[in-house]
Amino acid sequence: MTAQITGHTTAHIIESLVCVPVVLPLLAAGVKLAIGGRLRRLQSLISLVTLGVSLVVSALLLVTVDAGGPLVTELGGWPAPIGICLVADRLSTLVLLVSSAVTFCVMVYSVANAYDVQEHDAPMAIFHPAFLVMVAGVADAFLSGDLFNLFVAFELLLSGSYVLLTFGGTESRIRAGATYTLMALASSMLFLIALAITYAATGTLSMAQLAVRFATLPEQVKLLVELMLLLVFAIKAAMFPLSAWLPDSYPTAPAPATAVFAGLLTKVGVYSLIRLEALLFPGGPISTLLMWVALATMLTGVLGAVAQTDIKRMLSFTLVSHIGYMVFGVALSTAAGMAGAIFYVVHHITVQTGLFLVTGLIERRTGTTSVSGLGGLMKTAPLIAVLFFVPAMNLSGIPPMSGFLGKLMLVQAGLAAGGPLPVLLVAGGLVTSLLTLYAVAKTWGKAFWRAPREATTGTVVESEEYTGQEPTVTTATLPVALSAPVAALVALGLSYTVLAGPLSALAQRAAVELMARGPYIEAVLGRDR
């Protein structure tokens, strides 16, 4: 009896833990705004503890969900189809865990960075709350079991990102911020229109109930809703031809912000796309369209990357390009393809964030991220060189790193699916991988390998730090607090190789659960409905 009650309470507690990654950062953001610019140590402590707790909770959730099926928390006590619920299944908790780990590392980095460059208090007072709101939005988007809540999650993470992107209000950031904000606003409006149409057609916005009700709708209405939602998520995920805003706006933001944007925000779009294709419209008629989009995204992105001379811009273009791989996996609409896409999401979040953080270190060391002004970093900053080299090779898919494994899973899934188009995409993916290697190797060769030039030592060339003042260039040794989070991210990226077996098995299980749809719908609506 007691054991039963304890078991019941434990299950209940774990179920209510689902909302922690969303609610805790929001609360912390509120508290920090109330504190304002004072008590910097307390501020940093709150941020780190919040994100640390989120990390632990997501790990706990992943273990629970993997063993016992999806968990559902009904917010506000309203029952599922009417009220809003948070659903934690294998996919959402897996990406949640990775994103928590990444945001934790980035927070450590930005705290260390703030102490390092002796910034003013005021920007920091805004930076942390905005960052936490964005993290809450990302977690909410991953856990949301309701389309309207997904919209709110997008708005949360976007409003955080607006502030981070225009941080300091310098001219180039305002310019980039205007593009970014308007693009995001347009997609939000489209999302709302899609929601209105969906509600008019089905009378619900709960994803589980939608999955049931869409089956009874006429094909045309289904296609309309699907295409509108696809458009919204394509803007978020920066899929071709809606990707032009990304390389324009991301590189101007402060390094920690760009790192999180690159790692998480586009992946939220990809995650939503996975949900859309797997849960709401399984076997929809748009897979062919998605495949062409994936191919165009891969190729245009990587060709852009090859042409860049600025490391941040180059990385932004590879980011766009590699979104194509995930879209490819989703477009295959097989369990193997989904598993490949999920594995790739996990890999890409880690590696891309790591690369942008290292670029921040390069900027701190030399004052520029333009390869034309860099040189000889291999000799002058060997630690940065190693920290850049490993994720760069990981990104371009050198065996046995996780980038290679993810691409391998996708290639296998593509070949297994058969047909000319998947094979064409596999070929396109291989070409993209090769060109990515070319782009990062070019950057590596110029910035790290060639002889150091006089102009680069200790002089400021172009970009500015995120206070909007002159960048602080220092040749002093890196503080451990600054290099440790980056090293942790690089190590995390490498650990996917060591843990490739369990991780890909988990991705497989998540994909199977996704494609089955039953567990998710039952968990939300109950077995009887």
Place this chain on the structure above:
Amino acid sequence: MTVTLLPFAACCALLAAGVTLLLERSLVRVLAGVIMLGNGVNLLIITAGGDAGGPPFAGTPGMADPLPQAMVLTAIVITLGVTAFLLALVHRSWQLTGSDEVQDDTEDRRVRLRARRGELGDAVRRRQDAYRRLIADQRAELAHLEAEQAERERLEEADLERRISRVHTELERWMREHREKGVSDEELQDRLEEAGQREHAAVTDNVLRIEELREEHERRREAQAARERELRTRLKGRQREARRQLRAAIREERTRQALGDPELEGEDS
């Protein structure tokens, strides 16, 4: 479900106006567009909720669907927040640049500059090629003329040779006749003088012709060189002109658009 026409039409009008304004370059208009879009979308959600009914409270007869109303409340709050942020952004942009226009992407500008440079460079190259072809043609023509002239000269010279050799044979014949038949010295003298005069006239004529030909050749060569010189100076002038145009275009592009954008200065100039 039936849709009431009037709210739906109003919502369409708002959306259309909003989208039109969103496409403007001035951020204030864009802001107005966002507000209109937001209102249009909110109206759409309300319309999606179905017919107008009683208050959305449980137990009221003819109760309206409360969910769209809750959603619209949320959407209104979000739109409000984003509008406030956008307003701040517009203000800051105006503070920094004195205008509220959306600026072009740095990359776009760079691409456009490079394209303009490429176009002008191509034009200069094309013109250069045309001049080069023209000069080559003229040189070929000159060479042809020269060859013709040389041939004529050779013919004249051969003619001269022939005449001289004829004179020689004739001379030999006379000498032989003089030895064998005993033609008188006077007669020989006369014959020699006569032949000498005849041949001299012909040879002078020949030499004159050759000289004439050579002179003409020289004249032509000079004329050709003068023409080439002129062409070259004209080409150089055009190139200078094109380069000046290019520089002016780039300068104009920079001053017009850079507006203190540090990324555009320095690199690839």
